[in-house]
Amino acid sequence: MNQATISKIVKASGVSAGELVLVHFWGEDTDKEIANSFMKAVAYLGASPVLVQQSRSINRDIFLCAKESCFDDRYFDLFSKFDAILDVFAYQPVVLGYSIKDEQMSLYRRYVSQLFYRLMECKRFTQIRIPTEANATESGLATQEYIRRMNNAYDIDYERLRIACEHKVESFAGVQKVSVYTGENCVAHFDLTDRFWHIDAGNGDLPCGEIYIAPNESQTQGAIFFSTLYLENRKYTDVTLRISNGEICDSNYPVLSKYFSDQPRENRIVCEFGIGMNPNVTSLCGYTVLDEKMAGTFHIAVGANNMFGGKNRASNHIDFVGRGKIEVIV
Structure with a gap:
């Protein structure tokens, strides 16, 4: 997905000057350039972008050692200030992809549940699937067919x-x-x-x-x-x-x-x-x-x-x- 298409998507989502916009990115550092492109598109429209990355590998390390006292209401209150959420995923969101102890997995599930509850309170919430090999696997299509079809579907005149x-x-x-x-x-x-x-x-x-x-x-x-x-x-x-x-x-x-x-x-x-x-x-x-x-x-x-x-x-x-x-x- 190129910068021009990403810019069209961000504009179509309703981002406008003066807004505070969260780019909520599900992906690893290897795909982080995608998130950066969304940040640039938000800034181009005169809004202020903020990036939160949900990496499976990083979340695994965090929730292997997280305690009950982690992620209280003060953390989730931070997400109430955004005008819009761009929920961008390079792979299936929420899924951790690693085995951790049951009590630690319970903390992760609680974290995700509370997070989405706050995000869905935002006045605009847009979910964007990125044409990647990982998302192709979830779709059931061959990788190149998936990427071609998705890129075509995204490359439209949104107005x-x-x-x-x-x-x-x-x-x-x-x-x-x-x-x-x-x-x-x-x-x-x-x-x-x-x-x-x-x-x-x-x-x-x-x-x-x-x-x-x-x-x-x-x-x-x-x-x-x-x-x-x-x-x-x-x-x-x-x-x-x-x-x-x-x-x-x-x-x-x-x-x-x-x-x-x-x-x-x-x-x-x-x-x-x-x-x-x-x-x-x-x-x-x-x-x-x-x-x-x-x-x-x-x-x-x-x-x-x-x-x-x-x-x-x-x-x-x-x-x-x-x-x-x-x-x-x-």
Whole structure:
């Protein structure tokens, strides 16, 4: 990822002159130049950057010897002063990657939990995955394919994307119901009454490019056809999912029917309806972070939606991406 792309990302996140911005970097010293590039981009916009590095090797050494008295409220209070957080990760965050004694691991988990609680209180929190070999491993894609796809998804006109997302949301103004036609004879109906659309155009989870909403949880009805569906690292083709009273209840694949029937009710609830808006994501690859942003697609999700206006609390949030015709009912 080059400096020009990083500068576009930082600007799209909303950083402005006079702000105090935390660059919260998950990575080793070998990747620290990435963090430095984000610091430079923040300063260029007239804001003050502060770097906190979460290195697995350094955290291991710290928490091998940390005591109960370490990291009290005074430490975490320091994070309440930031206007924005850029959570940048060169590898999967939180994971320590080393074995330490249980009591020391408990201290580390408590530290991370309290840290994120404070960071999420900030008015802007942006997560940015860096195209690295380590993140490619987590994605399930080959390293070079992952890096290519991610760099393409990041290299967009963010202002144009924001405007396109706003226009798309405006097209749903006053719309209470949406029907989605897929395959030869599948249609699903979503009730959006008193629910609100959200825009992901650079100030949330990157790569970005979608609008999404939490439909009323008990009202989704019908069937949806997916030419390709990915679940638990497996790829299925020509899949139909049937939905009754908001729950996925059946599929033309017995293995998928069993998967959903084995889930608790809250994990079967259709919790999200979204539309991909990123023009540089041009094909599905099985990596949801990219797939759900693909322009010309829609996606649904099952599981939790209480974090974006819904009422369903669940232990999962799984997206499925498809193509179809969207019909609005005012």
